[in-house]
Amino acid sequence: MVVLKEKFKSETNTWCISLDGEIDIYNAPELKERLHKLIEQHPGNIILNCENLTYIDSTGLGVLISALRRVKEYDGQITIKNLKPYIHKIFVITGLDKIFTIEVQEV
Amino acid sequence: MVVLKEKFKSETNTWCISLDGEIDIYNAPELKERLHKLIEQHPGNIILNCENLTYIDSTGLGVLISALRRVKEYDGQITIKNLKPYIHKIFVITGLDKIFTIEVQEV
Amino acid sequence: MSNDIITLTVPAKPEYVMVARLTSAAFASRLGFDIDQIEDIKMSVAEAIILVLNQVVRPMELLIRFENLNEEIHIDISGQGEWVESNVSVQDIDQAQLSRYILGSMMDNVEFKTDNGIMRAVCMHKGCGGSN
Amino acid sequence: MSNDIITLTVPAKPEYVMVARLTSAAFASRLGFDIDQIEDIKMSVAEAIILVLNQVVRPMELLIRFENLNEEIHIDISGQGEWVESNVSVQDIDQAQLSRYILGSMMDNVEFKTDNGIMRAVCMHKGCGGSN
Numbered sequence: 010m011v012v013l014k015e016k017f018k019s020e021t022n023t024w025c026i027s028l029d030g031e032i033d034i035y036n037a038p039e040l041k042e043r044l045h046k047l048i049e050q051h052p053g054n055i056i057l058n059c060e061n062l063t064y065i066d067s068t069g070l071g072v073l074i075s076a077l078r079r080v081k082e083y084d085g086q087i088t089i090k091n092l093k094p095y096i097h098k099i100f101v102i103t104g105l106d107k108i109f110t111i112e113v114q115e116v
Numbered sequence: 117m118v119v120l121k122e123k124f125k126s127e128t129n130t131w132c133i134s135l136d137g138e139i140d141i142y143n144a145p146e147l148k149e150r151l152h153k154l155i156e157q158h159p160g161n162i163i164l165n166c167e168n169l170t171y172i173d174s175t176g177l178g179v180l181i182s183a184l185r186r187v188k189e190y191d192g193q194i195t196i197k198n199l200k201p202y203i204h205k206i207f208v209i210t211g212l213d214k215i216f217t218i219e220v221q222e223v
Numbered sequence: 224m225s226n227d228i229i230t231l232t233v234p235a236k237p238e239y240v241m242v243a244r245l246t247s248a249a250f251a252s253r254l255g256f257d258i259d260q261i262e263d264i265k266m267s268v269a270e271a272i273i274l275v276l277n278q279v280v281r282p283m284e285l286l287i288r289f290e291n292l293n294e295e296i297h298i299d300i301s302g303q304g305e306w307v308e309s310n311v312s313v314q315d316i317d318q319a320q321l322s323r324y325i326l327g328s329m330m331d332n333v334e335f336k337t338d339n340g341i342m343r344a345v346c347m348h349k350g351c352g353g354s355n
Numbered sequence: 356m357s358n359d360i361i362t363l364t365v366p367a368k369p370e371y372v373m374v375a376r377l378t379s380a381a382f383a384s385r386l387g388f389d390i391d392q393i394e395d396i397k398m399s400v401a402e403a404i405i406l407v408l409n410q411v412v413r414p415m416e417l418l419i420r421f422e423n424l425n426e427e428i429h430i431d432i433s434g435q436g437e438w439v440e441s442n443v444s445v446q447d448i449d450q451a452q453l454s455r456y457i458l459g460s461m462m463d464n465v466e467f468k469t470d471n472g473i474m475r476a477v478c479m480h481k482g483c484g485g486s487n
């Protein structure tokens with residue numbers, strides 16, 4: 010099971026979601042389904058807090074891209090916060106740092 | 117390499133040794149050599165602080181037994197402190213809780 | 224350290240990619256790779272497996288072979304057993320590009336063994352004093 | 356979950372027991388064993404390997420086979436390849452008793468496969484709702 014804590018803030022029309030643990034080919038499909046449900050429920054912006062995200066593979070990145078596509082349809086944004094440096098590296102390698110708004114975790 | 121911090125307290129004629137990390141068949145021989153050297157250097161009692169000991173296998177237990185034999189030769193004692201419950205369980209299973217003085221870590 | 228070989232076979236299922244990842248990390252750590260390099264190796268093993276799994280056909284089993292050779296870790300990931308049809312999506316095919324970027328950046332060298340457009344195996348290596 | 360098999364081969368050297376331990380832990384965790392049970396399984400794999408290694412002769416390689424069968428993890432550890440003389444000490448032989456106590460307490464069932472007094476393999480299993 011993907012650990013995912015979420016809260017919708019209506020003042021700013023934003024989902025604050027914290028992604029915890031490891032996202033890999035095994036649990037990425039579940040994450041995708043849950044993110045898409047949240048977006049359907051409230052089509053708003055998304056802030057992903059990745060402070061406790063310890064691993065993400067290409068299938069996990071694919072889920073984030075897929076969520077971004079949906080959010081872009083209504084001109085929303087996805088901001089990724091508190092990425093650990095070695096996970097930020099993966100976003101840079103894949104060029105995804107250019108399509109998401111990213112804030113790196115201070116060390 | 118075995119992480120082992122030691123300090124000899126001459127007032128009480130005691131070695132205070134902290135065993136950190138994992139002791140297994142790979143590093144047990146090194147631990148044995150180091151413990152025997154300390155005993156030669158100052159034949160005193162030994163207090164083993166196992167607060168940060170996360171794993172010990174039968175070869176590691178063998179090393180502790182071997183140290184105990186040396187210490188018994190001059191009527192010394194080995195006290196094992198702050199064992200994590202699941203490591204204490206190993207001492208009980210093997211009956212070694214009866215030959216060492218053991219103080220279990222509070223949870 | 225001598226030239227040692229470790230092999231691991233797992234069912235070709237998403238739930239066992241984690242097992243391959245942890246086995247890689249344990250071997251790499253024994254060979255003296257540092258924490259960042261171990262992360263790179265772990266992730267590369269996972270991405271190579273994802274490339275072999277997410278295709279129009281996929282194998283029933285995966286064989287992962289690790290060898291330490293001249294201060295380098297050599298890793299071969301290959302599909303084994305029967306190859307069966309899989310329900311791959313457009314997304315999986317797009318994602319393969321992400322896997323290739325990651326492998327290219329984290330390992331010193333990566334070779335793909337394909338046959339009729341199907342990726343049968345990935346062979347890669349990384350040195351202790353490696354580029355990343 | 357279906358009946359899945361994982362195999363691991365490692366050189367029969369002390370430095371690779373840790374690799375077998377971590378692979379066991381990863382598989383057991385995927386099968387849904389809880390943290391205490393995973394510790395037991397990890398340790399039992401190590402002790403079974405120690406029993407096969409610390410004898411008057413020891414194998415060049417170890418094969419570890421994991422299978423999930425009827426909500427149980429089944430683990431076979433066997434020496435492979437040539438068996439060579441080893442410089443076993445009295446201490447190692449005494450320690451074997453410790454290994455046997457640990458295995459007997461941590462697994463639901465343990466079988467030793469001996470041949471002329473040499474332990475060639477250890478077969479054991481433990482259930483998810485197991486005794487410990």
Ligand SMILES: Nc1ncnc2c1ncn2[C@@H]1O[C@H](COP(=O)(O)OP(=O)(O)O)[C@@H](O)[C@H]1O
Binds near residue numbers: 078314315318320
């Ligand atoms: N810049 C990119 N680099 C690599 N892959 C990309 C990029 N942009 C999109 N993709 C791929 O596109 C997929 C998203 O596809 P999408 O059609 O939104 O999926 P779905 O219809 O399931 O929501 C992602 O999984 C990702 O692999």
Ligand SMILES: Nc1ncnc2c1ncn2[C@@H]1O[C@H](COP(=O)(O)OP(=O)(O)O)[C@@H](O)[C@H]1O
Binds near residue numbers: 451
């Ligand atoms: N109560 C016991 N139960 C099991 N094994 C024991 C027990 N007491 C001693 N041993 C074994 O005896 C060994 C210690 O032998 P010892 O002759 O002191 O070694 P050394 O000469 O290398 O110091 C330990 O490794 C342990 O395996």
